[in-house]
Every structure is written in structure tokens, then in C-alpha cells.
Amino acid sequence: MKIIVCCKVVPNEEELQVLPSRELDFGGVPWKISQYDLNALESGKQLAAGGGSMTALSIGSSEALGASKIQKDILSRGPDALKLVLDDGKPFQDSLQTAKAIAGAVRAAGEYDLVLCGMGSSDLYFQEVGVQVGALLGLPAVNNVTGIKSAGEGVLEVERTLENEVEVLEVPLPAVLSVSSEINVPSVPAMRDIMKAGKKPVEKLDCPDCGGASLRTLEQLAPEQQERRQELVEGDGDEAVDALVRFLKKEGF
Amino acid sequence: MMSMQTIFVISDEAAVLTELCSGARAAAERVTAILFQGEADAAVAAPCGADRLLFCQPSNGAVMEDYAAALAEEVKKEASALVIVNNSIRGRCLAGKLGVLLDTAVLTSVNSLERSGEDLVCRRMVYGGMAQRSEVFVKPYGVITVGAGVFEAAAGGAQAAVSPFEGAPQGGLKCISRAEKKEGGVDLVAAKRIVDVGRGLAKEEDLELCRRLAGALGAEVGCSRPVAENNKWLPKSNYMGITGVQVKPELLLALGVSGQIQHIGGINKSRVIVAVNKDKSAPIFKNADFGVVGDLYKVVPALIEKLS
Numbered sequence: 322m323k324i325i326v327c328c329k330v331v332p333n334e335e336e337l338q339v340l341p342s343r344e345l346d347f348g349g350v351p352w353k354i355s356q357y358d359l360n361a362l363e364s365g366k367q368l369a370a371g372g373g374s375m376t377a378l379s380i381g382s383s384e385a386l387g388a389s390k391i392q393k394d395i396l397s398r399g400p401d402a403l404k405l406v407l408d409d410g411k412p413f414q415d416s417l418q419t420a421k422a423i424a425g426a427v428r429a430a431g432e433y434d435l436v437l438c439g440m441g442s443s444d445l446y447f448q449e450v451g452v453q454v455g456a457l458l459g460l461p462a463v464n465n466v467t468g469i470k471s472a473g474e475g476v477l478e479v480e481r482t483l484e485n486e487v488e489v490l491e492v493p494l495p496a497v498l499s500v501s502s503e504i505n506v507p508s509v510p511a512m513r514d515i516m517k518a519g520k521k522p523v524e525k526l527d528c529p530d531c532g533g534a535s536l537r538t539l540e541q542l543a544p545e546q547q548e549r550r551q552e553l554v555e556g557d558g559d560e561a562v563d564a565l566v567r568f569l570k571k572e573g574f
Numbered sequence: 575m576m577s578m579q580t581i582f583v584i585s586d587e588a589a590v591l592t593e594l595c596s597g598a599r600a601a602a603e604r605v606t607a608i609l610f611q612g613e614a615d616a617a618v619a620a621p622c623g624a625d626r627l628l629f630c631q632p633s634n635g636a637v638m639e640d641y642a643a644a645l646a647e648e649v650k651k652e653a654s655a656l657v658i659v660n661n662s663i664r665g666r667c668l669a670g671k672l673g674v675l676l677d678t679a680v681l682t683s684v685n686s687l688e689r690s691g692e693d694l695v696c697r698r699m700v701y702g703g704m705a706q707r708s709e710v711f712v713k714p715y716g717v718i719t720v721g722a723g724v725f726e727a728a729a730g731g732a733q734a735a736v737s738p739f740e741g742a743p744q745g746g747l748k749c750i751s752r753a754e755k756k757e758g759g760v761d762l763v764a765a766k767r768i769v770d771v772g773r774g775l776a777k778e779e780d781l782e783l784c785r786r787l788a789g790a791l792g793a794e795v796g797c798s799r800p801v802a803e804n805n806k807w808l809p810k811s812n813y814m815g816i817t818g819v820q821v822k823p824e825l826l827l828a829l830g831v832s833g834q835i836q837h838i839g840g841i842n843k844s845r846v847i848v849a850v851n852k853d854k855s856a857p858i859f860k861n862a863d864f865g866v867v868g869d870l871y872k873v874v875p876a877l878i879e880k881l882s
Contacts, residue, residue: 332701334701334702334704334836335702335834337701337704339704345701345704345705415679416670416673416679416680416681417673417674417677417678417679417680418679420674441682441817443701443702444700444701444702445700445701446682446683446700446702446816446817447679447680447681447682448666448682449666449669449670449673449679449680449682451670452666452667452669452670452671453670453671453673453674453680455670456642456670456671456673456674456675457674461745461747462667462670462671463667463747464663464666464667464670465663478750481663482663482755483662483663483664484662484663484811485754485755486752486753486754486755487752487753487754487755488749488751488752488753489749489750489751489752490747490748490749490750491747491748491749491750492747501810502803502810503803503810506804532677533712533713534679534712535677535678535679535711535712535713535716536679536681536709536710536711536712537709537710537712538707538708538709539695539708539709539710540707540708541700541705541706541707541708542705542706543704543705543706544699544703544705544706544839544842546860547842547861549847549860549861549862549863550863550864551859551860551862551863551865552863552864552865553859553864553865553866553867554864554865554866554867555854555866555867555868556866556867556868557852557866557868557869557872557873557876558872559876561866561868561873562866562873562876562877562880563880564866565848565850565864565866565873565877566877566880566881568848568863568864569825569848569881572825572846572863574767574791574824574825574846
């Protein structure tokens, strides 16, 4: 089985600072593999171990993807090769443009059986890119996948967990699956994987046509801090607990 | 850019139809609701405030997302429109497909929809709750998903004209089995009181202590992301945050919760937040109305005793 795993490199949101203007300060914020794409990489690795190959595909700016450190980070998590679409002119700020870029790159990659995506990116968290890639390629697409196993030649049995039920679907390949964070616990690359990563091929692809933007951003600001009373008692003895009980009573609980 | 004056509301849950239509009604002149339920449910849902209500009971194993092509055709009868889909996993799958068929992007978990002149302004959280982004669609069509509790359900909504939706499903996947989830899913969105468990809890067995407190308060138990995703001590449906459930109870009692921004984004609509944490510098205290800087293993048993 030939597997393509999409993975996004994003600014580490935990290190973003809020400016007095409530705008975000991206200056000096390190890049990381989007958290939920680690689940997609792990799924790809497990499936490829059962016989197959795995290529990672990442699309973004050269600032995000150009450094060999992040490329090696991706390659240490199971892929045999990495394909990159570097484009500094396109912001990839909406789900359709991103999906068009991925669909174009997947088409250019030639033969494949399965495209895996994470459930949503840590930065914009649309949770839609995988489904849109599938629809653009005219392939079956399933979101929130919690289990994948082979069900014979060219068919997967896919478990998808919905809010109140679990369904098992028969998915003919090729297909696009977005995996849930519940599907696995991403493994930490071993030293051997990190050493090997540097020797794996990295190929740069041209940016496919991804059409015009669907959205215009008006503003992006940190939410205003909700006013809270911040009454504080210190200690865990009777006095503190009594103060807490008094507070709860006063509030009508 | 033409003004989007028509909104389609698509849902497979009747319960959220009225609130989604109320939100749509406040932003646009014409509202069409499409409910993936049978005729009897549609009749009950008719006073949802939409102008018309189309219903469709998926048959032969088809599910809502298989109707993407038929729905796109219905939407395209309007030169420009916004589509609101209920923010369920199936809803998001349908929304993505609709987006491609309508050649537009999808905005999920939109938390505010407002008309500003010609524009429909959609707001949602980005960067794990660090910022709220306001966007407008610049194409003839737009697709968004909206969860329960975002819009107020307006009382006395107009009676919609009810008729069947004639579209047929297409390209559905064969479903081998479908089973109810074993874990009892809690409805945290509807909960009035929530005990919020964080990483300060030392081991899984100690959840019992949190459950006893929840019992004494008449509360549900929710948690922060690591407790569900890393420890897997509680089902994923119990975790609150930007990428989890967004709640608005009367009381939220956070136990051993540090207060990461992405978690705060899920709980900050609570009327009252109380926090117990032994780390005085934990950010949760900045987001709490009342805080106890102390050991939850001492505070919680004493609190249970005093409450019961």
C-alpha cells in the first residue's frame, strides 16, 4: 500500500505572545509539527509496517518548512521520503485553498492508495482539509477515523467514532482518511530513527494551482480577558474550605 | 460582492434546528432549513423560524453526508448563499464536501455570526484559543458549522412551510456495522454544574473522589485535554477546550487544572469559576472567581463532607 501522510508545520501556539493591541506576536515563535498530524504520521507508520511505503507531504512557507531540522523531525516519524510544496506567496489561510494545493501535489505524486490527514491543525483547526481533499480528488473521504485495518485487496475497514455511535465502514482505495487523536499514541522517534532521517530524500514540488481565496480576514485579536473576581484563599485546612463553602452558598449553589 | 441574503440551515439533529434558524434569521432575509429526519420530526420542528423546512429521512443505509451533491444543487438555486451545518462530526464531513461542490472554504465551530452591511461576519477561535478571527466570505457561497449553544433559540418562531427534500444520496460508503458508544456520553453543553478535572489528579482511581464531589453538587464531570487524550481516564467527549467541548454552566469547579489558554477557551463562558490548585501561579486563578491555593486531596474530601 502506498500511503501519503499530510502534515502541517505550524507556529507553536503555546509560545505566542499577545501584544498590548491584542494582536498576536509571531516573532521568534518556533515551528512544530501540528499536534494532530503526529497521529496521522503514526497511523501511516503502522500501516506501512504491514507492507507498503509512506511519503510525507507538507505545504507551507519556506520559513516554516525550509529548515532541515523540521524536515528531519517529520522524516524521523516513519516516512520513507518527504515531498514539500514551498510557496511564500500563498498564505494557505483557508480550507479550500489548502485542500486544492494538497490535491494537486497528491496528483503530481503519481500512484497512491491512501492519503492520511490529522483531524485538524493546531493553528487554524478547520477539521475540513482532509474531507475537501477527498472531494476534490473524487475519492471517498472519512473524518474522525479511530481505526484502520486492511480488508483484502484494495479495501480498508475503517472505524469512525461519532458523538454517540461507532460505525465501521468499508472503504475502497484510493481514499482519504482524517484520523482522530484517539486512534493512537504517537511514538517518540528513537535515536536510530533520527539518525536515519537525515539520509531520506526530500523533494520539492511546484505549487499547484489553488485558486483564489474564499475568505477575507477582517481582524484577528486575542479574546478580551473575562472579568473574574479572583478572590483567593491560601491553605487546605478547615478555614479555606469553610471560605469556599461560604462562597458557594453566597452564589446560590 | 453580492450580499448573502439567503441562509440554508442543514442539520441531522432536530434539537438544534430552532437555535440555528434563529441565528440565521438574525443575519439574513431568507432562511431555508433542511432536516435529515422523518416527516413526523419535521412537523414538530416546523416552528423553527425558517421560511421553509425541507425534510429527508435517509434510507437504505444512506447518511446525511451522502446528500452533498443534492444539497449543493438546492443551494445553487440561489445566486449567493451561506450554508450553516450543525457542528457534528457528520456535519463537518458534509460541510467539507459541500464546500468543494460550491467552490468555497469551510469555517468550523463558528461562535458568532453577524451582519455588517453587505457582509456576514463569521468569528471563530484560532491558535488554540489565543485569538478570535473575524472573516467574511468573498465568494458567492460560504459554508460554516455552528455548534449547540452559540445562538439563542428565539421563542415564537414563525411556522415554516414543510415539504420533502427531493434529493437522492450519492457515493455512500458501505456501513458494515453501527453500534452505540459504550461509554456514557455526558452532555456537558447542557450541564448546569461541572467538576473540571485537570492534570493535578495523581491517578485514575482518584476520579472517584471527583465523582463524589460531583454527586454532592449535582454536577457532571469534565476534564482538560491531557486527562482525556494522554491519560485516557475519561472519554474524549468529556474534555473541554477549544478543540473539545465549549461549556457554559452556572458553576465550574476546576480541580488541579492549570488553566492553559486552550482549556480556558472551553470554559470561560461559565457564570462562576472556582479553582483548587496547589500552584499559586497557575493561570487558572486569573480566570477564577474564587480560588483555593491548596492540595485538592485535602480540600475535596472536606468539601464533600461539608456539602453533604
